Amino acid sequence: MEVGPTVNYPLPKNYLEATEKYSSQVKIVELPDGGLTLTGYQGGIPFPNPEEPHKGWRSWQTFGIAICRT
DSSP states (O other): OOOOOOOOOOOOHHHHHHHHHHGGGOEEEEOTTSOEEEESOOSSOSOSSOOSSSHHHHHHHHHHHHHHHO
16 A cells, blocks of 8 residues: 655635634533533634643544534
């Protein structure tokens, strides 16, 4: 198997604009059963700079949404 060079593809301009516009509106809600969910997500990267609390979960949501939307 021949493997080519790594290629970086920039995110679309509208995706980055949505990140800037909407990321401050995204919140994590703790569910009664201990789970977590998002509210306020409109588009773009939900947590461009994940931080505590729930830093790992925020990172996972950012990765998961980016994979599903691109």
